[in-house]
Amino acid sequence: MSEFKFSTDVRVRLPETDAFGIVFHGYFFTYFDVARMDYLRNLGLMDVVRAGRASNLIAHVSADFRSPARFDDVLSVAARVSEIGTTSFTFRFRVTHRAQGRLVAEGKSVHVVVDESTLRPAPVPASFRDAVSRFEA
Amino acid sequence: MSEFKFSTDVRVRLPETDAFGIVFHGYFFTYFDVARMDYLRNLGLMDVVRAGRASNLIAHVSADFRSPARFDDVLSVAARVSEIGTTSFTFRFRVTHRAQGRLVAEGKSVHVVVDESTLRPAPVPASFRDAVSRFEA
Amino acid sequence: MSEFKFSTDVRVRLPETDAFGIVFHGYFFTYFDVARMDYLRNLGLMDVVRAGRASNLIAHVSADFRSPARFDDVLSVAARVSEIGTTSFTFRFRVTHRAQGRLVAEGKSVHVVVDESTLRPAPVPASFRDAVSRFEA
Amino acid sequence: MSEFKFSTDVRVRLPETDAFGIVFHGYFFTYFDVARMDYLRNLGLMDVVRAGRASNLIAHVSADFRSPARFDDVLSVAARVSEIGTTSFTFRFRVTHRAQGRLVAEGKSVHVVVDESTLRPAPVPASFRDAVSRFEA
Numbered sequence: 156m157s158e159f160k161f162s163t164d165v166r167v168r169l170p171e172t173d174a175f176g177i178v179f180h181g182y183f184f185t186y187f188d189v190a191r192m193d194y195l196r197n198l199g200l201m202d203v204v205r206a207g208r209a210s211n212l213i214a215h216v217s218a219d220f221r222s223p224a225r226f227d228d229v230l231s232v233a234a235r236v237s238e239i240g241t242t243s244f245t246f247r248f249r250v251t252h253r254a255q256g257r258l259v260a261e262g263k264s265v266h267v268v269v270d271e272s273t274l275r276p277a278p279v280p281a282s283f284r285d286a287v288s289r290f291e292a
Numbered sequence: 293m294s295e296f297k298f299s300t301d302v303r304v305r306l307p308e309t310d311a312f313g314i315v316f317h318g319y320f321f322t323y324f325d326v327a328r329m330d331y332l333r334n335l336g337l338m339d340v341v342r343a344g345r346a347s348n349l350i351a352h353v354s355a356d357f358r359s360p361a362r363f364d365d366v367l368s369v370a371a372r373v374s375e376i377g378t379t380s381f382t383f384r385f386r387v388t389h390r391a392q393g394r395l396v397a398e399g400k401s402v403h404v405v406v407d408e409s410t411l412r413p414a415p416v417p418a419s420f421r422d423a424v425s426r427f428e429a
Numbered sequence: 430m431s432e433f434k435f436s437t438d439v440r441v442r443l444p445e446t447d448a449f450g451i452v453f454h455g456y457f458f459t460y461f462d463v464a465r466m467d468y469l470r471n472l473g474l475m476d477v478v479r480a481g482r483a484s485n486l487i488a489h490v491s492a493d494f495r496s497p498a499r500f501d502d503v504l505s506v507a508a509r510v511s512e513i514g515t516t517s518f519t520f521r522f523r524v525t526h527r528a529q530g531r532l533v534a535e536g537k538s539v540h541v542v543v544d545e546s547t548l549r550p551a552p553v554p555a556s557f558r559d560a561v562s563r564f565e566a
Numbered sequence: 567m568s569e570f571k572f573s574t575d576v577r578v579r580l581p582e583t584d585a586f587g588i589v590f591h592g593y594f595f596t597y598f599d600v601a602r603m604d605y606l607r608n609l610g611l612m613d614v615v616r617a618g619r620a621s622n623l624i625a626h627v628s629a630d631f632r633s634p635a636r637f638d639d640v641l642s643v644a645a646r647v648s649e650i651g652t653t654s655f656t657f658r659f660r661v662t663h664r665a666q667g668r669l670v671a672e673g674k675s676v677h678v679v680v681d682e683s684t685l686r687p688a689p690v691p692a693s694f695r696d697a698v699s700r701f702e703a
Contacts, residue, residue: 169466170318170459172311174363179307180624181595185444188592192443192501201501213591217628226311227466227475306603307596317487318458322581325455329580329638338638350454354491364603364612444592446585448637453581500585 159233159249160291163193167228177223183260184216187248190232191264194246198286210271214243218262222252229253236287242276243267244283296370296386297428300330304365314360320397321353324385327369328401331383335423347408351380355399359389366390373424379413380404381420433507433523434565437467441502451497457534458490461522464506465538468520472560484545488517492536496526503527510561516550517541518557570644570660571702574604578639588634594671595627598659601643602675605657609697621682625654629673633663640664647698653687654678655694 165186173179195201224230231253238245248262270277302323310316332338361367368390375382385399407414439460447453469475498504505527512519517539524534544551576597584590606612635641642664649656654676661671681688 168459169310169312169462170316173306174309174311174313175306176311179599180627181307181592181599184592184595185442188443188590196501213631215628215630216591217626219626220624227470305596306599316462317490318455318462321455321458322579325453325580333638350494352491352493353454354489356489357487364607443584443586444590447580448583448585448587449580450585455581 159235159247161190161194161197161235162231162233163190164253165189165230165232167224167226167230169226172226177225180218180220183218183220183250183262186230186232186250187216187218187234187246187262187264190234190248191246194234194236198290200283200286210269210277212267212269213264214267215265216262218248218260220260221258224250224252224259230259235291237263239279239284239287242269242278244279244287296372296384298327298331298334298372299368299370300327301390302326302367302369304361304363304367306363309363314362317355317357320355320357320387320399323367323369323387324353324355324371324383324399324401327371327385328383331371331373335427337420337423347405347414349404349406350401351404352402353399355385355397357397358395361387361389361396367396372428374400376416376421376424379406379415381416381424433509433521435464435468435471435509436505436507437464438527439463439504439506441498441500441504443500446500451499454492454494457492457494457524457536460504460506460524461490461492461508461520461536461538464508464522465520468508468510472564474557474560484542484551486541486543487538488541489539490536492522492534494534495532498524498526498533504533509565511537513553513558513561516543516552518553518561570646570658572601572605572608572646573642573644574601575664576600576641576643578635578637578641580637583637588636591629591631594629594631594661594673597641597643597661598627598629598645598657598673598675601645601659602657605645605647609701611694611697621679621688623678623680624675625678626676627673629659629671631671632669635661635663635670641670646702648674650690650695650698653680653689655690655698 167178171178171182231251233249235247236244237247244266246264250260251257252259268277268279269275304315308315308319368388370386372384373381374384381403383401387397388394389396405414405416406412441452445452445456505525507523509521510518511521520538522536525531526533542551542553543549578589582589582593642662644660646658647655648658657675659673662668663670679688679690680686
């Protein structure tokens with residue numbers, strides 16, 4: 156699971172930039188979310204998400220910023236599931252500037268699956284594990 | 293109901309500015325929302341809002357921009373209910389730059405009260421009408 | 430200039446929705462901005478915008494909300510220049526739910542052209558007037 | 567430098583929540599930014615920031631989410647500078663639900679100081695190091 160097999164493009168919108176002329180760093184988590192949702196949609200797994208956050212809590216996120224992105228830049232946001240544990244899974248992201256090829260940012264998010272009634276950690280659904288394993292294999 | 297008796301301050305956050313160095317115009321509707329909620333909280337009417345948007349739909353908004361706001365500026369956002377109809381009410385907003393006193397923006401929002409089960413227009417609650425009339429009188 | 434000849438699609442992102450389960454009304458101005466920029470890019474007029482906001486100030490915006498939009502909905506945002514005055518021009522927008530065909534929102538924005546050095550109103554550039562007239566004719 | 571001596575309050579705004587009824591995780595980086603700016607303003611160091619991002623690039627951010635925050639919740643965002651290196655410094659954040667006292671999120675951001683003309687790493691200014699050391703001592 157070391158290479159990205161999926162990516163989606165986003166064009167930087169004006170309100171995503173700030174007074175320093177570049178994308179405000181917090182908006183990269185919006186780009187990651189867009190890529191994660193597109194990844195899940197692509198694998199037919201959007202129902203897992205729609206069922207409610209209770210079934211899928213974000214426990215941790217991080218990002219490393221390598222170079223700036225500016226208004227109207229088209230960014231390619233690659234996404235993959237890098238790890239699936241018993242009750243959690245991890246997404247990795249890599250953002251590149253499509254026209255210039257340079258690396259813009261890298262990131263990750265850790266998700267915990269929980270039982271919707273008890274809100275306690277629950278096993279990663281087999282449907283998720285299978286679909287992801289097939290795709291990333 | 294022609295003068296503002298209530299206002300709240302907001303300090304411009306970095307992600308609210310854009311690459312032109314000023315607040316992106318769409319964020320003024322966030323400032324209006326903050327002022328509207330503070331106004332309702334001040335009048336003990338937050339329950340009306342918390343009950344769900346179904347009971348209070350935004351039908352129309354507008355804003356006129358008079359001068360720019362920049363990062364770290366403190367803005368005073370005045371709010372008042374200017375009209376209460378049978379099934380709707382109107383908020384007006386005026387944003388001024390606190391340190392410089394200049395007018396930054398003006399705006400309004402029109403809200404329609406609806407029955408939560410049928411989603412059809414319903415009378416403005418007497419509690420809302422009374423509390424607002426007392427305050428704005 | 431009464432019909433829309435240009436539109437762009439946006440898919441509703443999670444952070445654009447709010448606790449009421451629908452798109453926060455202020456984000457429609459982001460969608461309008463995306464459509465306006467795509468319109469200008471399509472007509473080869475992005476340089477007019479990139480030159481700096483000083484040359485193109487937003488003086489007024491408004492929106493009417495007809496029905497809600499939700500997470501993951503694909504919205505079609507139509508845009509056109511409806512009026513060109515001596516020193517200003519007006520954009521109109523119409524947002525429809527692509528899968529369901531229903532009207533979601535309508536809006537407009539009024540832009541004033543100003544001289545970048547004096548910041549006083551200046552004539553709408555002939556290049557803008559010509560390109561728009563040709564396209565909208 | 568292990569305890570927080572500074573904190574600022576933010577009230578959760580409606581557009582910061584999402585369709586799951588809680589604050590979208592990416593907005594915590596906005597809260598961190600608000601607290602960082604308030605911290606710097608409190609120490610008389612805002613000029614360091616205003617000079618332009620070129621002098622202070624964000625290289626890394628992360629956050630751990632402990633419990634949800636909802637619309638209208640008042641959050642206390644504690645901030646401190648935890649490390650100052652030769653050309654970089656690190657902020658730490660802790661977000662608590664003010665009324666309930668529970669931990670909501672923790673985070674950090676790593677900033678690299680660069681020379682504004684060459685954009686290469688440059689020493690942390692003595693004024694920054696001194697003011698922070700005095701405050702955090």
